[in-house]
Amino acid sequence: MITVHHLENSRSQRVLWLLEELGVEYEIEHHKRDPVTRLAPAELQKLHPLGKSPIVTDDDVTIAESGAIIEYLVGKYDNGRLRPAKGTSERLSYTYWMHYAEGTFAPLMLLQLILSRIENAPVPFFLKPVTRGIAAKVRDGYLGPNISRNLAFIESTLGESRWFCGDSMNAADIQMSFAVDAAEVRADMSSLPNIAAFLARMRARPAYQRALDKGGPYALLPMN
Secondary structure, three states: OEEEEEEOOOOHHHHHHHHHHHOOOEEEEEEOOOOOOOOOOHHHHHOOOOOOOOEEEEOOEEEEOHHHHHHHHHHHHOOOOOOOOOOOHHHHHHHHHHHHHHHHHHHHHHHHHHHHHHHOOOOOOOOHHHHHHHHHHHHHHHHHHHHHHHHHHHHHHHHHOOEOOEOOOOHHHHHHHHHHHHHHHHOOOOOOHHHHHHHHHHHHOHHHHHHHHHHOOOOOOOOO
16 A cells, blocks of 8 residues: 655645546645644654655655655556657656756755745844845845746746647646645746646646645745
């Protein structure tokens, strides 16, 4: 039996979505974030040394890292619907987006959140201009231009097809979902209709809705 160690408001939500798309039976072990630090609870370290979610157990197999989990589950339980065939252009695109999600785009969303926390941290009044100045330099010189460039790239891709690898949804879309969800609350999405349409299609899927019902509240941290 598959067990998903599911942390509220985290990447593990997309693992639940994948399992619902696959139609595989699974159990959920729910975990709460620390109310102060917002980090994962210490009990997850009993399953994996890093103590982060998602973690999936499948009988005697334990898998961490959402990309690795998705590859494992698709490789074992998919019938060819959620991963394009080898040797196709769609498969090459699939591999790219599977790695891009966490290798390129998600770190930008995390840094955006961290800078916001630095800017709004409770520090002595005479230090606030310093912390905000440092954050502004990083945002203006590096983060802002990179987020804009990546969002334009994603917007262009979704303007060419309904999903990231073509007109059929696959596991690469599930992998990308968390970072795009984060962008919705941490970046300016007002002029990105193709990304908005992707989010609407994603959230309208019955499997996605079932995953939300089973996983519980799912709201990513905004910048402020």
